[in-house]
Amino acid sequence: MSSQPEPGAEPGSGRPDVLVHRLPSFALPFLALLCDHFTVLDPCTDSPDEPAHAFLARRAGLTRALVCVGPIPLPADTLRLLPSLRLVVATTTGVDKIDLRECRQRGIAVTNAGTTFAEDVADYAVALLLDVLRRMSTADRYVREGSWLKNGDHPLGFKLRGKQVGIVGLGNIGSHVAKRLQPFGCDIAYNSRSKKPSFPYRYHASVHDLAANSDVLILCCTLTEETRHVIDREVMTVLEDRGVIINVGRGGLIDEKELVQFLMRGELGGAGLDVFEDEPNMPKELLGLDNVVLSPHSAALTPESFEALGELTVSNLKAFFSNQPLSCLVQGE
Template identity: 85%
Template sequence: MSSQPEPGTEPGSGRPDVLVHRFRSFDFPFQASFRDHFTILDPWTDSPDEPADAFLARRAGGARALVCVGPTPLPADTLRLLPSLQVVIGTSAGVDHIDLRECRRRGIAVTNAGAAFAEDAADYAVALLLDVLRRMSAADRYLREGLWLKNGNYPLGFKLGGKRVGIVGLGNIGSHVAKRLQPFGCDIAYNSRSKKPSCPFPYYASIHDLASNSDVLILCCALTEETHHVINREVMTVLGDRGVIINVGRGSLIDEKELVQSLLQGELGGAGLDVFEDEPNMPKELFGLDNVVLSPHRAVITPESFEAMRELTISNLKAFFSNEPLSCLVQHK
């Protein structure tokens, strides 16, 4: 160990600095295991009474690596306080909360944790779809209100087999969704930025065309400027009054006001929503609808996937400090 520590390394520890960027209300439950390998700089733990930006300016100027916890916004203003930053390790699947343009301009590498969460997200998409079609949550509420005995059978749902399922975004999550839905007898098609050469499913370059040829749309794509409100009223209209939309991506993929109107007016068959435009607020009009399943942004989260995310984050940080290739790169530095 050199007696003259590297910049961005706590003197005497030999462990490189890693800045933890998080909402004050967000836990960072893996601190202990991270501290075995890195010197953790965490404003909310190290200096809770100081404004976070002041802490960053004072203490994090030499930090080369930042872990961005969950959807904590990382705007250009914050990045400007970190002149030595070379890598942003995101712990969520989406990275729309990170100013990717500024990172690209600065040559900062960005990774996400999509690989750790993809299976859980795909499981949840299938579960939401089954729930909407077969009306399970609604039937469960019906029983708990004692209505089976009182009012008799609950209305039937629909069979999953034979449904034409359009997957919007055939990345990690979308591919896992497709693999899971095939044994149910669904006909899969997809939309994506580009056609996947080795993919056996029909490709539609436009979401409108995919919707015209689908009974169900499952949204698994990233939220970008291009995909903001990509599910607009016109797409809902062509999907039709038996059509179902499942969203495990981000709330703003859908024009939520139009979604609520389509559902209230019976112009859309149903929806399974894990994400909303203004979480944890959500349109109260949905609370009265039995053809809608609501979920508090947790498709990707299980204890098992948290553990996979922890392992991925540590291995990516180790790779960075050893000049080895990073996993799950969103963009190269």
């Protein structure tokens, strides 16, 4: 007896359709891996001149699984173009750009990247902190521009050892950041939704209190309605003019307009920012500040992490199409 193809499968292929939502250029190996196992519908390459909603209506009406590549918005109106959708595989850890309420109401499961990026993001957070404190990026520019020859020594940076570091969000990424900072002799404290007795670090019930007792804040938490602009004017004020903010979470965690003003007035010591509120746009005022290190939302992206992400994505899609349990299922769906 012949087996029946999955609903949404290309006739005769025996492989289910998988829709890819907004594939960036660096993800081509990721796309190739998906194509090895599934019939991939990719509006960007299949019909680049056709409006996305028209492509979805014409090609993806029976599609049951969607892979959302990167922090790309997936609002309710897009989801409603996919009446058969039952799974969204997010390739990010944060899912703040996906309309989870719509997914929950329609019974659409949502998975994320889990711990895939945790170590790479933690490495990057520490690198940003070292860069801001020791002024490595500005020193590089100083040498390249010939200022070392013309003006002499570059201004001194600050040491990391002994700094009081507050971590906002002691989850997968935050705990790896703390582990990396311990050999530097940093005094580590944290704020999280609840106290975590398994960790030996000081807990502060509010971000304001954490900032008041920190030289550095490293933001590793997810973006929710509760954490939006959690770094506000009051938090920046108590962090004071030697304080440093590192953000590898989401841009919306910081009141960006206030941050710009604090940095321009010299009321903060510096910032290392991998994420912004309106990416890829960012405040142009930051471009001229030597105490700010800017990065294009790339903390998570290494060939190694992307390979692991591809394996996790394929594994979850295979589990879905064979009615097996999913990994990294987002709570609340």
